[in-house]
Amino acid sequence: MSALEIRKVNKRYGSVHVLKEIDLSIESGEFLILVGPSGCGKSTLMNAIAGLDEISDGSIHIGGRDVTHVGPKDRDIAMVFQSYALYPSMNVAENIAFGLEMRGVDKARRAQEVARVAKLLQIDHLLERKPAALSGGQRQRVAMGRALARQPQIYLFDEPLSNLDAKLRVEMRTEIKKLHQRLGTTIVYVTHDQIEAMTLANRIAVMKDGVLQQFATPQQIYDEPVNMFVAGFMGSPAMNFIRTRVVRAGSHYGVSVRNGAGRDVVLPLPERGNGLSAWVDREVVLGLRPEQITHVTPHRLERPLVTELPCTVEVAEPTGPDTLILIRMNDQEVAARIEPHAQAPVGSPMPLAFDMSKAVLFDPATQQRCH
Structure with missing residues (x-):
């Protein structure tokens, strides 16, 4: 009952x-x-x-x-x-x-x-x-x-x-x-x-x-x-929403992103068996939480679905236990969470590890999750 x-x-x-x-x-x-x-x-x-x-x-x-x-x-x-x-x-x-x-x-x-x-x-x-x-x-x-x-x-x-x-x-x-x-x-x-x-x-x-x-x-x-709405409301800082496109990379799928320096890279997507082929070459919104973008360490790069990408630090916000930095991807501001000792000076490049294991995709038209 x-x-x-x-x-x-x-x-x-x-x-x-x-x-x-x-x-x-x-x-x-x-x-x-x-x-x-x-x-x-x-x-x-x-x-x-x-x-x-x-x-x-x-x-x-x-x-x-x-x-x-x-x-x-x-x-x-x-x-x-x-x-x-x-x-x-x-x-x-x-x-x-x-x-x-x-x-x-x-x-x-x-x-x-x-x-x-x-x-x-x-x-x-x-x-x-x-x-x-x-x-x-x-x-x-x-x-x-x-x-x-x-x-x-x-x-x-x-x-x-x-x-x-x-x-x-x-x-x-x-x-x-x-x-x-x-x-x-x-x-x-x-x-x-x-x-x-x-x-x-x-x-x-x-x-x-x-x-x-x-x-x-x-x-x-x-x-x-x-x-x-749920993704952005729950979590502090809020989830990053990055407009991008789904691409096929061999037998796998990914999303295409460009860092602030103009370098293009494909970030791999987790296989969840829900028809990513239907989204190839279509615009989606990539949802990544700030803690999924962090400073590079050897053990992080050994994990599957983790990709290193150099980015430029635009703003740094120390919080004590960690530091929030703002970078630019696909001409949008994106928040990353790093350890304070790892921060590069504002305005300088910094390699960051993108963990895509919990990445989610949303349909930009309906704002509903599609992957």
Whole structure:
């Protein structure tokens, strides 16, 4: 039995079609992340799951029960909001216990649950404090504690870390990951941050303009994006998109590229048995992630599908553990990721290794993946 099933869900506000035929299913204990740019429909879908927004058609099932027309309080869900939504007049313990009190749970049981989640979230020393005396991270822990005290079938997190500073966001992300690993709870989590999505999820649903673009594991989405939107949205820095042509090289296939110095070379394509012959001499978009273009070392060049090509360093952006450099190929800027010690001076040539083992091709007309 699936913990959550969303079947052909549509949501319209008048003539505006916000959610379009959404189909999703997750099992008990999974961590699902809904990700996409602002306005893609992810928060609307979250509100539909919570019962805060009525869907136009389709159905929503939680734990095998059709809850499409069931009110939020009867859906057996708990929600953590972006804004924390804590009661300022109540202390931490009272905020955590409030939902239980509203459901008629007796005082002894409430105290037991408050102690359990406070210890779990390491906020047991804050139970007497009011929200105004807490940091942003502590307030978010209290909001999570209030949800965890409920022990529902599904926890819904609506961009819970977006109000925190960068360092605290990373720390809280780790805490949420640990919490999920310890409790094995079912979580649906909305974010626009693809790093959060890659880090936390068992599976990711990538959305754009109300349409589910891809639903898969983080690694599948990263390595096997179904279209250029997913490929460009997931990954930082974004995937390089290089307009080129498919050519035949003996019994194999490749793509023709020209470096900034005007040298032409054929980069080999992995054999995936999906009809590359139909694309020979046709324009395609080559997708290569920056880490697939890096400095040359002997062991890299020994790998199959790795080709060395001299390129000119146009811009260098040190990040500490590595350096991002911009080069030019087919008259387009292309990002490469190298180790800091390997960088050549800006404006000078540098040999780079192109690993084509995970190269993907897209149809420039439809932007769908074609190889």
